[in-house]
Amino acid sequence: MAKRRPLLMRVVRWLLLLGALSVAVAMFAIWRVGAWHLIFPSHDHDTVAPAIPPGLASPSVLVFSKTNSFRHRDGIEGGAKALQSIAKKNNWGMFHTENGAVFNQQDLARFAAVVFLNASGDVFSEAQEQAFQAWMQAGGGWLGIHSAGDDSHLGWQWYRDNLIGADFTAHIMGPQFQRASVVLENQEHPVLKDLPGVWQHEEEWYSWERSPRAEGFTILATLDEDSYSPVQKFMGDERDLRMGDHPVVWANCVDEGRSVYAAMGHQAEAFEQPQFRQLLANSLAWLMAPAGEGCP
Numbered sequence: 001m002a003k004r005r006p007l008l009m010r011v012v013r014w015l016l017l018l019g020a021l022s023v024a025v026a027m028f029a030i031w032r033v034g035a036w037h038l039i040f041p042s043h044d045h046d047t048v049a050p051a052i053p054p055g056l057a058s059p060s061v062l063v064f065s066k067t068n069s070f071r072h073r074d075g076i077e078g079g080a081k082a083l084q085s086i087a088k089k090n091n092w093g094m095f096h097t098e099n100g101a102v103f104n105q106q107d108l109a110r111f112a113a114v115v116f117l118n119a120s121g122d123v124f125s126e127a128q129e130q131a132f133q134a135w136m137q138a139g140g141g142w143l144g145i146h147s148a149g150d151d152s153h154l155g156w157q158w159y160r161d162n163l164i165g166a167d168f169t170a171h172i173m174g175p176q177f178q179r180a181s182v183v184l185e186n187q188e189h190p191v192l193k194d195l196p197g198v199w200q201h202e203e204e205w206y207s208w209e210r211s212p213r214a215e216g217f218t219i220l221a222t223l224d225e226d227s228y229s230p231v232q233k234f235m236g237d238e239r240d241l242r243m244g245d246h247p248v249v250w251a252n253c254v255d256e257g258r259s260v261y262a263a264m265g266h267q268a269e270a271f272e273q274p275q276f277r278q279l280l281a282n283s284l285a286w287l288m289a290p291a292g293e294g295c296p
Contacts, residue, residue, distance in 0.1 A: 078268025141287025
């Protein structure tokens, strides 16, 4: 029995080591897919603003991609490259940061438009929220991409009511990414310039409780729900995500400011799609146009 004990102890040690390795692998996998802060939400708020280059071209775009919830790593990387290309083509300045302290009166005054590039979660202090709201209402332009419209922003009622106008329910699963027909409406709107009436796009499609049309938002594009499977299949359960009226691009006027939200942009490949890239360029051009243009 005494001779067996060292062998037993070695077996126990190996089992403990394997268990620790399994946990480490699982933790790495959670981090790698961007779900770390989805499982362990962060409420970290930056306090020291980043240094903005003094020679930034005008007009300038602030791209913000802080993630205190799910992190769309590939979408942020691909989106940043696409937005940089669009800015360069139009001779706009662009500054990309994940530091929420840039949302202060002095720094925001340097930008004509702000892009929430898959920003998620509780990313701002109350003072930073107030600075952004004041900037928007005074004539700023906001472009929200993909997870800017999910349910990780629930604690900020002004944001929900003025920029999103709808309550996120879920996204498709089984499969997670599907090609669907995007159908334009309000085709005279500047955001839809040079876009076809219908185009195909592959995406992790979101659904909301009801269309923001009901809250007065201007719908620019909807999904043809017959062109894909609007169902969430997960662990043996199925959830019907049909909305009937299913917008994926919409706009709103917020006092003197303007906003556009686009549900596309989960993967880097989405930003290589010509129609989506055109939509982003049009959106920024409209958001930075003279105040009030295109608003009632």
